[in-house]
Amino acid sequence: MVGVIDYGAGNLGSVMSALSRLSVKAMFVRGPEELGSTVFEKIIFPGDGHFTTAMKSLHNSGYTDAIREWIQADKPFLGICIGLQLLFESSQEAPPENGVPVSGLSVLRGNVKLFPGKKVPQIGWNKTISVNKSPLFEGLGDAAFFYYIHSYYAEPDDPADIAATAEYDVEFCSAVERGSLHAVQFHPEKSGAAGLRLLENWLKI
Numbered sequence: 001m002v003g004v005i006d007y008g009a010g011n012l013g014s015v016m017s018a019l020s021r022l023s024v025k026a027m028f029v030r031g032p033e034e035l036g037s038t039v040f041e042k043i044i045f046p047g048d049g050h051f052t053t054a055m056k057s058l059h060n061s062g063y064t065d066a067i068r069e070w071i072q073a074d075k076p077f078l079g080i081c082i083g084l085q086l087l088f089e090s091s092q093e094a095p096p097e098n099g100v101p102v103s104g105l106s107v108l109r110g111n112v113k114l115f116p117g118k119k120v121p122q123i124g125w126n127k128t129i130s131v132n133k134s135p136l137f138e139g140l141g142d143a144a145f146f147y148y149i150h151s152y153y154a155e156p157d158d159p160a161d162i163a164a165t166a167e168y169d170v171e172f173c174s175a176v177e178r179g180s181l182h183a184v185q186f187h188p189e190k191s192g193a194a195g196l197r198l199l200e201n202w203l204k205i
Contacts, residue, residue: 001041001042002027002029002040005067011081014018014189015044015080017189033066035063042064043077078183088112110161113194122205126168127144127166131165135204138201139203140198145194148185162175162181163176
């Protein structure tokens with residue numbers, strides 16, 4: 001069973017629709033306690049929105065520690081859009097509040113930065129280059145087009161964490177991979193056949 005985390009935000013409906021098209025059994029995860037059950041074998045953390053708002057929602061709903069524990073146990077996890085950015089330590093989208101930094105989940109070392117120069121957000125299709133032979137992109141060639149909508153991008157400290165890159169004024173990390181942890185900056189659920197193939201690949205990993 002695939003669990004889709006419902007934390008009060010995120011692009012939940014289209015993710016569930018994409019899983020349905022793949023004939024995958026999926027349910028919403030309604031609370032952090034469910035991540036400690038044996039119901040779910042894989043977890044998807046979809047999202048869109050603001051870094052600070054998303055982290056506050058995770059804290060308020062009690063998901064922060066539960067998600068960290070899931071990832072630290074090397075259980076299959078897929079983050080989408082803000083679900084990638086929140087894996088890192090901090091974001092330029094989230095300045096300190098009353099002098100206190102807003103921290104992400106910090107399961108990956110690195111930070112999230114605002115795109116320089118070009119108009120933001122980036123909205124639309126962009127060529128995505130697979131690196132480090134990630135199984136996420138099996139059957140998609142060295143490059144595939146996916147749908148993006150974001151103003152910020154993650155910059156991992158460890159290049160080995162990068163599973164794909166794309167360009168928008170600068171080359172940026174568009175997917176990460178470490179063990180059973182995967183996350184993508186683009187929206188596979190809105191990326192047609194390529195997005196469905198990527199989801200199918202993740203389900204097989």
